[in-house]
Amino acid sequence: MGWARRGRPAIMQAMNDFVMAFIGGGNMAGAIVGGLRHAGVDARRLLVVEPQQARRDFLQQQFGVRVQPEPDAPLEAAELLVWAVKPQQFAEAARALRARAAGAARALQLSIMAGVRCAAIERLVGASQVVRAMPNTPALVGRGVSGVYANPACGEGARARAEQVLRAAGSVVWVEQEAALDAVTAVSGSGPAYVFYLMEMMIAGGVELGLSEAVAHRLALATVGGAAALAEASPLSPARLREQVTSQGGTTAAALQVLGARDVAGAFAEALRAAARRSADLADALERDS
Ligand SMILES: NC(=O)c1ccc[n+]([C@@H]2O[C@H](COP(=O)([O-])OP(=O)(O)OC[C@H]3O[C@@H](n4cnc5c(N)ncnc54)[C@H](OP(=O)(O)O)[C@@H]3O)[C@@H](O)[C@H]2O)c1
Structure with missing residues (x-):
C-alpha cells in the first residue's frame, strides 16, 4: 500500500493534540482513518459514527478506533468533524447530530461529500467553519488527491488542520472559489x-x-x-x-x-x-x- 512508503512524523505530531470524529464509516472514511493510523495518529483521538454493526466491528478491529452507532455525547469533544456519508444521507445525519450532540457544531466541519455545498452544511449543522473537499478513489491506497475549498470563516489554523487530515489519503490542492470544485470533480474526482x-x-x-x-x-x-x-x-x-x-x-x-x-x-x-x-x-x- 502507498502509505507504507511515506513517513509522516509531522502529521502525527500535529494530529495527536485534538479529537476528530467521522460521521459515516464507509470506504472513504476508512481510507482516511487508515492513513491517519498509518501516520501514527493515536486511535483514541479517532471516533467514527457508523450505523452498520459489521462496518463498526471492522473499523474497530482494523484500526483500533472508537466507534458508535449514533452521534451521541462523545462527539461534543471533537474539534474536527469529517462528514463522510453519502450526499443524500447528509440531511438526516445532520438532523441526528443536532438532536443528540448539538455542541459538535462548534467543531471545524470537513466534508468529503460530493455536491453538498458549504452553505448547506452551515445551515443544516448550524456550523460556521466549513472545509469542503473532493477526494478520489486512489485514496484507498493512500495515493488520492483532494481539491479543497475553505469557507471565509476558516482561518489559517482551520485550513492547516483540514489539510493534515486529507493528506492521510494523498495530496491536497486548494481552490479559492467553491464553484471550482465542480471542475475538480470533472478532472480528478471522476x-x-x-x-x-x-x-x-x-x-x-x-x-x-x-x-x-x-x-x-x-x-x-x-x-x-x-x-x-x-x-x-x-x-x-x-x-x-x-x-x-x-x-x-x-x-x-x-x-x-x-x-x-x-x-x-x-x-x-x-x-x-x-x-x-x-x-x-x-x-x-x-x-x-x-
Ligand atoms: N468514492 C469516491 O470515489 C468518492 C470520491 C469523492 C467523494 N466521495 C464522497 O465520500 C462520501 C462517502 O463515500 P463512500 O464511498 O465512502 O460511501 P459509503 O461507503 O456508502 O459510506 C457511507 C457510510 O455512512 C453510513 N451512514 C449512513 N447514514 C449515516 C448516518 N446518519 N450517520 C452516520 N453514518 C451513516 C453508511 O451506512 P449505510 O451503508 O447503512 O447507509 C455507510 O457505511 C460520499 O459523500 C461521496 O460523495 C466519494
Whole structure:
C-alpha cells in the first residue's frame, strides 16, 4: 500500500493534540482513518459514527478506533468533524447530530461529500467553519488527491488542520472559489475512471493485435503507472514528454495521428464539461431537496 512508503512524523505530531470524529464509516472514511493510523495518529483521538454493526466491528478491529452507532455525547469533544456519508444521507445525519450532540457544531466541519455545498452544511449543522473537499478513489491506497475549498470563516489554523487530515489519503490542492470544485470533480474526482477506461482500451487493442489478455493487461497497467511516475518525476510538462517519445514518421506518431483525426482531445474536453455540469446540477438538486 502507498502509505507504507511515506513517513509522516509531522502529521502525527500535529494530529495527536485534538479529537476528530467521522460521521459515516464507509470506504472513504476508512481510507482516511487508515492513513491517519498509518501516520501514527493515536486511535483514541479517532471516533467514527457508523450505523452498520459489521462496518463498526471492522473499523474497530482494523484500526483500533472508537466507534458508535449514533452521534451521541462523545462527539461534543471533537474539534474536527469529517462528514463522510453519502450526499443524500447528509440531511438526516445532520438532523441526528443536532438532536443528540448539538455542541459538535462548534467543531471545524470537513466534508468529503460530493455536491453538498458549504452553505448547506452551515445551515443544516448550524456550523460556521466549513472545509469542503473532493477526494478520489486512489485514496484507498493512500495515493488520492483532494481539491479543497475553505469557507471565509476558516482561518489559517482551520485550513492547516483540514489539510493534515486529507493528506492521510494523498495530496491536497486548494481552490479559492467553491464553484471550482465542480471542475475538480470533472478532472480528478471522476478522473480515475478515465484512466481505467484508457487501460481498458489499451488492453482491448493489445488483444486485437494478438496478445493474450494477461500480457496486454500487464503491459497496459505498467505503462500507465510508469508514465504517471515519469511525469511526476520530470520537470517537463506532459505535452513535452509526449513530444519526446513521438519521432517523426514513427509508431507513436502514427497512433497519435489517428487520435487527432478523431478529435479525441475535443471529445475529452466535452466529457469534462459534462462532468462539471453534472456536478453543479447534483448540488442544485440536493439543495432543493434538503
Ligand atoms: N468514492 C469516491 O470515489 C468518492 C470520491 C469523492 C467523494 N466521495 C464522497 O465520500 C462520501 C462517502 O463515500 P463512500 O464511498 O465512502 O460511501 P459509503 O461507503 O456508502 O459510506 C457511507 C457510510 O455512512 C453510513 N451512514 C449512513 N447514514 C449515516 C448516518 N446518519 N450517520 C452516520 N453514518 C451513516 C453508511 O451506512 P449505510 O451503508 O447503512 O447507509 C455507510 O457505511 C460520499 O459523500 C461521496 O460523495 C466519494
